[in-house]
Each structure stands twice: as C-alpha cells, then as structure tokens.
Amino acid sequence: MSERSTRRAVLAGACMAAFAGLAACGKKEEKAATPEAPAVPAGPPEGSLEWAVAGAWRSAPDKARDVWRHPVETLRFFGLQPKMTVVDFWPGSGWYAEILAPYLNKGGGTLYLAGFAEGPAADPAQLAINNALKARLEADKKLYGTVQFSAFGAGTGPVAPAGTADLVLFMRYIQSWMASGIAEKAFADAYAALRPGGILGVEQHRLQPDEDQDPAAANGYVQEAFVKQLAAEAGFVFVEASEINANPADTKDHPFGVETLAPRRLTAPMGEPANPEFDRTKYDAIGESDRMTLKFRKPE
Numbered sequence: 001m002s003e004r005s006t007r008r009a010v011l012a013g014a015c016m017a018a019f020a021g022l023a024a025c026g027k028k029e030e031k032a033a034t035p036e037a038p039a040v041p042a043g044p045p046e047g048s049l050e051w052a053v054a055g056a057w058r059s060a061p062d063k064a065r066d067v068w069r070h071p072v073e074t075l076r077f078f079g080l081q082p083k084m085t086v087v088d089f090w091p092g093s094g095w096y097a098e099i100l101a102p103y104l105n106k107g108g109g110t111l112y113l114a115g116f117a118e119g120p121a122a123d124p125a126q127l128a129i130n131n132a133l134k135a136r137l138e139a140d141k142k143l144y145g146t147v148q149f150s151a152f153g154a155g156t157g158p159v160a161p162a163g164t165a166d167l168v169l170f171m172r173y174i175q176s177w178m179a180s181g182i183a184e185k186a187f188a189d190a191y192a193a194l195r196p197g198g199i200l201g202v203e204q205h206r207l208q209p210d211e212d213q214d215p216a217a218a219n220g221y222v223q224e225a226f227v228k229q230l231a232a233e234a235g236f237v238f239v240e241a242s243e244i245n246a247n248p249a250d251t252k253d254h255p256f257g258v259e260t261l262a263p264r265r266l267t268a269p270m271g272e273p274a275n276p277e278f279d280r281t282k283y284d285a286i287g288e289s290d291r292m293t294l295k296f297r298k299p300e
Helices: 003-033 049-053 060-064 071-078 097-107 124-138 174-180 183-193 224-234 281-286
Strands: 085-089 110-116 148-152 165-171 194-205 237-242 291-297
Touching: 049 071, 049 097, 071 097, 071 194, 071 291, 085 097, 085 183, 097 110, 097 124, 110 124, 165 183, 174 183, 174 194, 183 194, 183 224, 194 224, 224 237, 224 291
Parallel strands: 085 110, 085 165, 110 148, 165 194
Antiparallel strands: 194 291, 237 291
16 A cells, blocks of 8 residues: 555544544533433332321321321320320320321331220211221231220220320310310329320310300310319429410311301301301301310329
C-alpha cells in the first residue's frame, strides 16, 4: 500500500471514530435528558402507630374523624408502646380498636376490650355492637391478633387480670357512666386492672368550668375538675393535661346536647325520629366537641 493510501485510511478511521464518539455522546445526552419517573413515597413503617392509623382496613368515615380525634398525638400523649397491655373501656363500634389491635399485635402487646355489659337484662342494641366488633376482629387474626374481650357495667367483674395493664383508656364515655351511676366503678375497675405506675388516659367532652355540673351529665359534657376528683377518689395521681383535642368553636349549648354535633348529628331528642327541617348548618360548622385530654397514674 502506498504512503498516500495509508494516510487516507488512517484519516478515514479517525473520522469514523470521531463520528462514533459524537453519536455516543449524543445518546448519553439524550438519555440524561430523559426525566426519571418520580419516586413513590414510602408509607409509614409497618408496625408503627402511624402505620396503624393509616391502615387500609379502617373505614373512610373513621379516617375522616382523625382531624378531630388526633389518634397518633393522643395515644403518644398517653405513652402507648407496642408491647403494652392496654384496656379500652366501652370500645363501641371499634374506632380506637381498629388502631390499637393491629399496632399491639405487631408489637407483641395485648389488647383488652371491656365492652358493654351482657346478660339477660342487657340492651339489645349494645349487644349487637359488641357482637359486630368481636366478629370483625376475630375474622382477621393475622391483622388484629388475639384480642381479649371483657365487659364493664354495674354488675361486671374485672376488666383484665388485676395489676397487669400498662394503659387504660376512657374515650368519651364518662357522661354515660355518670348517667348510669357507674362512673366511680369505672375508675375503681381501671385502678384495679393497672399495674403500679400504669397510666389512665381520658378523652372527654368538656364542660365550661363556671357551669354547674349535672350529676347525670345529661348534655354529655363534664367538668375537668370533676373528672380529676373522680380519679383522685379512686387513688390516681394527676400527671398532665393536653389541648390536643380542644375545639374553641364548641359553644356547648346545643339543643340536643353534645350529640347535636358530629358524629351523631342529632336533629331531634335521643330516641325520637329525625327532624328533616332542623337546620344543621352552624352545628356542622363547629365540627366535633371540645374535649379534655388527661393523663393519670396509679402510684408505684
């Protein structure tokens, strides 16, 4: 091959290499310019309290009430931990049980649900609520674990083995116990169930401090000082209060008491047919009730 041919071959090879390099750079630039798919945000860690509150098993209406009930903040204020033994007095349809059961099941804790009293004289509606909650929780033991069911009422026994509970919860039912004459028993039963140093957590519709306390709490509101008195008489020591569940918009002078507000939203006295002409506008604007959130301790 002549010298001229050799130079031409070398030059052609260099040009081809340069072209290939430019093409590769173009591909790299094109690839770099392609936007990456946005990362899917990770949910709360499985087993955490936030995970239990965000759970897909909770109904949409229950989740909608989180803005008023603040379950994460409230349970953290009470000091909930995953390995605890917890007693929930009168869980009703299970608003808190749906959070507590999965959380404690994942963490190795134990949940006692002290439901409505049963027996021949029991209220059929309350029995139906008990049975529906029990059936729902027992249908998915992988999620909820083995929940312990007990009862609380005028003639009931221990809500849990004596001295075993780390945390007992009274969630908005003290007014009902006052009306039934069993409020003192509720505090005594909670005290008996708790271990020394255990915590009683209270969330309760709050009456104005300058209002006279109706012994039967017919309007559903209870003075904070009265709750503290009941707790002290049972042997509890007051620890602290929180305004987590306060609602300054609640005027507490509603025609059907606290049940005029959400979630019950009465438009007529309890037990009477709903009144379609009742104007709910201002009551729905209030939201749910103003509530005290109190923490008590059983002395060591």
